[in-house]
Amino acid sequence: MARSIVLDAHARIIRHATPLFAKQLSHKYAQMNVNAVCADLSDNHGRPVTASYVQNVTDWVGAIAMAQEETWDYTLPVLDQPVASVAISLDGAMLAMKEEGWREAMVGSLSLAAIDPAGERLHTIYVAATPEHGKAVFLQRxxxxxxxxxxxxxxxxYLGIADGAASNWSFLSNTPSGNSSTISMPPNTSPAIAMAAYPGKTDKPKREQWLHEQRHQPGQDEHGAVEAVIEAAQRLTHKRSPSKRAASTRICKRP
Known part of the structure; x- marks a missing residue:
């Protein structure tokens, strides 16, 4: 028995599957549900397998990949222009797991931009983590x-960009660099300002008009559009009572 285990390890056998078959199972399972994978293998490859076998092999492959990923180092491409800025962004979503309650799935990116006026994106590195309790693994990566x-x-x-989650601000603020800035913009920013400016039940036409004006200002580039939204929020904080400043104050704040 011990000899068989050693031989399997040297041959890289995964749950009685050869490396090639484990790769095929993982690829198919990533594209189809488990019943479709079983039907494809039986009908097109003459190899019937059970649904549990497909799941066990692919789970094992995923565990191996996650363990090895900690030591993987992706080679950066050779860029034909100097890198002027790097935008660091991250976001998360809470997912309800069947037996383990709520967990957070995280995604992030590092976008390298050129020095030209258009700020052409040269390369992007993507980072993601499967749902976990907290986000320690993702933040480490x-x-x-x-x-x-x-x-x-x-x-x-270096620019840090995130929504209004306090944990995102904390991470970006604690990412030191001699030349950095952090911009935090809550999602659906403009509608939030419109609602704060015109909160009445009968103010929907005013809110829609305000949003239309913000989205169709002539001659305004992307950077100018962001600044215009921030200025609108700042004006609102001086006009409304403290109880109705929440949306605009949150948008104006920059850590």
Missing amino acids: MTQEIERIKTQYPNAL
Whole structure:
């Protein structure tokens, strides 16, 4: 028995599947549900397997990949222009797991932009983590990628972009760099300001008109549109009572 286990390990057998078959199962299961995978293998490959076998093999492959990923280092491409700025962004979503309650799935990116006026994006690194309790694994991976990029491009401008989640602000604020800035914009920002400016039940036409004006200002680039929204929120904080400033104050705040 012990000899068989050793032989399987050296042959890289995964739950009685060869590496090639484990790869095929993982690829198919990523594209189809488990019943479709079983039908495809039986009808097109003459290899009937049970649904539990497909799930067990692919779960094992996923566990191996996640364990190995901690040591993986992706080679950056050779860029034909200098990197002027790096935008660091992250976001999460709470997912209800069947037996483990709520967990948070996280995604993040590091976007490298050129020095030209258009700020052409040269390359993007994507980071993600499956739902976990908290976000320690994801933040560790993000930190590793950020440190690697800062070593490669120490003189670039680093921008942190996230929504209003306090944990995102905390992470970005604690990511030191000699040349950095953090911008936090809650999702659905403009509608939030419109609601704060015109909160009445009969004010819907006014809110829609305000949103239309913000979205169709002539000659305004993307940066100007963001600044216009921030200025509108700042004006609102001075006009309304403290109880009705929440949406605009949150938008104006920059850590």
